[in-house]
Amino acid sequence: MLLFRELDAMPREALRALQSQRLREQVKRAAAVPLYREKFAAAGIDPGAVRGIEDLAHLPFTVKDDFRDAYPFGLFARPLREIVRVHASSGTTGKPTVVGYTRADIQTWAQVCARTLNCGGGTPDDVVQVAYGYGLFTGGLGMHYGGEELGAMVVPMSGGNSKKQLMLLQDFGVTLLCCTPSYSLLLAEVAEEEGVDFGALPLRVGFFGAEPWTEAMRQEIEVRLGIKALDIYGLSEVTGPGVASECLEQHGLHIFEDHFYPEIIDPVTGAVLPPGQEGELVFTCLSKEAIPLLRYRTRDITALIEEPCACGRTSVRMRRVSGRTDDMLIIRGINVFPSQIESVLLKVEGTEPHYLIVVDKGGALDELEIRVEVSPEIFSDEVKQLEGLRRRIDEEMRAVLGLSARITLVEPKSIERSLGKAVRVVDARSFQASAGGGA
Amino acid sequence: MKIKQLSVFVENRAGRLADVATRLGEARINIRALSVADTADFGILRLIVDDVDRARQLLAEAGYTVTLTDVLAIQVADQPGGLAAVLRALEEAGLNVEYLYAFVPRTAGQAVVVFRFDDPERAVAVFSQLDLQAIPAEQLLRL
Known part of the structure; x- marks a missing residue:
């Protein structure tokens, strides 16, 4: 049942008119941000002359480093007294990527997350367990507000504590589950250990995102949890969860394009690609007040599906993300850049070490190992010194990355050197076959 | 030394x-x-x-x-209590041992203990006060 029919099933022409109108307003809002004023001036763009979506391809791109350069609040188009919330995700180096929301932005975000839940058949009769982390990460609070906006009953479990998650899933009659796909498999493992039969629970649909996953994983989740497993998509720079969601047809993710306008570009030339072609996904936030984000390069690789969907929604869909155009890793829902790891090692050791990042599955969840070569500069012949070094790296990594890593000290040259740039990342998780370093 | x-x-x-x-x-x-x-x-x-x-x-x-x-090597009597006597003396002198290991050379009656101290300079001074003889490198290699 389409609870948001007037938005989700809007005729394409009406949607296009709405998008154009919102873009015109958004470009004017963007002109309040020094970064965009500079970008407009450099590109010779008069913000008042933008007519609509047809002019979008002339507008400048925004990239993740723009957030870093403007840290913390330089991209805000509104004074801080109008900002009611901030969230943050990993930056490419030390400082996080900070995003802000006005009261209206929070309302929009709640609405798109409610529409996400409705994509999976969610209604006010549902009980939603949110097992995404609550905090600076957008996953938990985003889906929480979405559940409340829908009128469902929200169980704000946050991440971790699997036995309690299972207890509440059973005792509260939870019907919709929001977490990372790998966490759902961990819950399945714990359920098997505890003798809990997922098939006997009223749980119906899972909304899984924040990390890459595969069709094979979907099948495994659907069998082991006895549910429909839906792929959802979002990123904090754009809003958080609620940017796009699969419906029960499970054929591409509906983009809530009345708020987030998608383009697919050639990551090298920046040219907009024809419909259906694979390339880098770019989003323009049409209604966001706090950060009027224009043509944000997500670095995610996908393609758009324009054909109508059997569910009745008229929005364009995106295929499952197949890779990245940069070297960002997503580990247990957390974005990790090799450059962050490098900066920590530089800080702790005072010298640029050779290192290797190894990501693998240890059971259901991803594990991050960082192998650091012991150079003569950092070598001590006392165990306590080397263990102390390892502990300092460990603590600093946890502080900067927001997740724990296994730090292994290795002999020099045990890490393969490639010609030119050293191979820094080994991703042994199966989905990464098509992704990888680049750019 | x-x-x-x-x-x-x-x-x-x-x-x-x-x-x-x-x-x-x-x-x-x-x-x-x-x-x-x-x-x-x-x-x-x-x-x-x-x-x-x-x-x-x-x-x-x-x-x-x-x-x-830098390590220091000393000879200790190859008999029960030989090492203990040396360690007690070092402890009383307030020397910190980071690690040590020992070997028994061909010379009968003596064992050699190799010490790593956190402050090798002070260890040398304490050794002479305690009348312990650090073995010079050339001599150690001949043992």
Whole structure:
């Protein structure tokens, strides 16, 4: 049942008119941000002359480093007294990527997350367990507000504590589950250990995102949890969860394009690609007040599906993300850049070490190992010194990355050197076959 | 009085110690004493060899991380309580031992204990007060 029919099933022409109108307003809002004023001036763009979506391809791109350069609040188009919330995700180096929301932005975000839940058949009769982390990460609070906006009953479990998650899933009659796909498999493992039969629970649909996953994983989740497993998509720079969601047809993710306008570009030339072609996904936030984000390069690789969907929604869909155009890793829902790891090692050791990042599955969840070569500069012949070094790296990594890593000290040259740039990342998780370093 | 000990970082995996020993053997470098400090992932191999400079160069060229560490070696009576007497004296003098290892040379009646102190300079001074004789490097290699 389409609870948001007037938005989700809007005729394409009406949607296009709405998008154009919102873009015109958004470009004017963007002109309040020094970064965009500079970008407009450099590109010779008069913000008042933008007519609509047809002019979008002339507008400048925004990239993740723009957030870093403007840290913390330089991209805000509104004074801080109008900002009611901030969230943050990993930056490419030390400082996080900070995003802000006005009261209206929070309302929009709640609405798109409610529409996400409705994509999976969610209604006010549902009980939603949110097992995404609550905090600076957008996953938990985003889906929480979405559940409340829908009128469902929200169980704000946050991440971790699997036995309690299972207890509440059973005792509260939870019907919709929001977490990372790998966490759902961990819950399945714990359920098997505890003798809990997922098939006997009223749980119906899972909304899984924040990390890459595969069709094979979907099948495994659907069998082991006895549910429909839906792929959802979002990123904090754009809003958080609620940017796009699969419906029960499970054929591409509906983009809530009345708020987030998608383009697919050639990551090298920046040219907009024809419909259906694979390339880098770019989003323009049409209604966001706090950060009027224009043509944000997500670095995610996908393609758009324009054909109508059997569910009745008229929005364009995106295929499952197949890779990245940069070297960002997503580990247990957390974005990790090799450059962050490098900066920590530089800080702790005072010298640029050779290192290797190894990501693998240890059971259901991803594990991050960082192998650091012991150079003569950092070598001590006392165990306590080397263990102390390892502990300092460990603590600093946890502080900067927001997740724990296994730090292994290795002999020099045990890490393969490639010609030119050293191979820094080994991703042994199966989905990464098509992704990888680049750019 | 101080002796140059060769310290080598080795990963805790099969064949690493054998590789170091083989390289030294092929270069006709003799190992007089050794110890290994090990953790779950790595070990530190500590060696007293008869040609420390050549050994260092050889292993460094083979890609090992090596360093030279100052240690002191003393003779103790090869009998029950021999080591205890020395350790008690060092403790009373307030010397901190980072690690030690021992070997029994061909000379009868004596054992050699190799010490790494956190402050080797002070250790030398304390040794002379205690009437302990640190063995010079040349002598150690002949034992």
